[in-house]
């Protein structure tokens with residue numbers, strides 16, 4: 001089967017493209033390269049440079065595809081507060097356009113990148129798929145709107161799974177080299193702490209949280225484990241059904257624990273600077289992943305050392321190019 005991967009030039013999308021190709025899937029990528037990198041995609045994939053907002057580009061990209069994995073989005077929480085209209089346009093209207101072209105052309109299988117940001121500040125930990133959805137950012141609001149749009153579309157036959165990721169990390173050593181996180185600006189902890197220096201220390205947002213070591217706890221999932229779940233999702237789609245499934249490790253690491261893991265990998269202390277808490281940051285975010293285990297038969301196998309170690313190896317590989 002040929003799969004359309006929207007956002008296939010991005011961090012997670014390009015990892016998906018490489019793993020899908022290694023598993024024998026044909027892959028078409030639709031990406032406007034606004035935050036992704038054309039060179040992250042092997043030339044054996046069909047690449048359409050264009051936006052999910054452009055019906056013609058979407059229709060061209062859907063040619064011969066039996067399913068879509070939809071990663072294309074704007075996904076920086078802080079930016080979404082500054083530019084809510086952009087986030088609504090790309091994430092909501094872009095997905096509406098994609099869904100309408102899929103319906104018109106009879107493509108009825110969809111796996112969607114949703115996010116833990118749809119839940120907002122949790123009342124109960126771990127977070128299940130039944131937890132209340134109260135996003136605290138325009139980013140989370142747009143992703144929740146898309147989940148709701150997909151539920152409505154499934155009532156007319158679409159087979160869909162929304163995967164709600166927690167914090168994705170790590171890198172993939174593909175047959176053609178490392179595929180890594182290359183966001184600009186980079187807002188994620190692991191790539192940033194590996195680049196920290198005395199002149200540019202890692203900012204730790206608060207050490208006075210109600211956790212054992214005072215730093216926030218987050219749930220990290222390795223990008224390769226995450227893509228395994230997408231492939232399982234693709235293989236478990238049912239017509240007329242929309243499942244929403246959390247993807248994390250089911251356990252949390254504090255910021256200090258991630259810093260300690262990184263210090264072991266790089267062989268020296270990570271320079272840090274404690275700053276004030278960020279508004280809207282919950283103390284603890286941990287996923288309940290029992291539904292992913294039950295419905296998809298998925299269990300993540302890589303730990304925080306793997307995530308930090310693979311990110312480190314991939315950064316070194318890019319630095320030496």
Ligand SMILES: NC(=O)c1ccc[n+]([C@@H]2O[C@H](COP(=O)([O-])OP(=O)(O)OC[C@H]3O[C@@H](n4cnc5c(N)ncnc54)[C@H](O)[C@@H]3O)[C@@H](O)[C@H]2O)c1
Nearest residue numbers: 007009010011012032033034035036051052072073075168
């Ligand atoms: N990285 C994480 O920890 C995380 C967590 C939860 C959810 N997600 C979701 O996963 C998906 C991928 O995230 P990522 O970290 O790889 O981000 P990314 O920015 O690296 O990838 C997004 C890709 O979408 C493309 N894109 C953006 N607007 C587009 C448009 N209008 N038309 C076509 N392509 C467009 C970008 O060029 C980029 O290649 C996003 O939907 C994001 O919301 C990511």
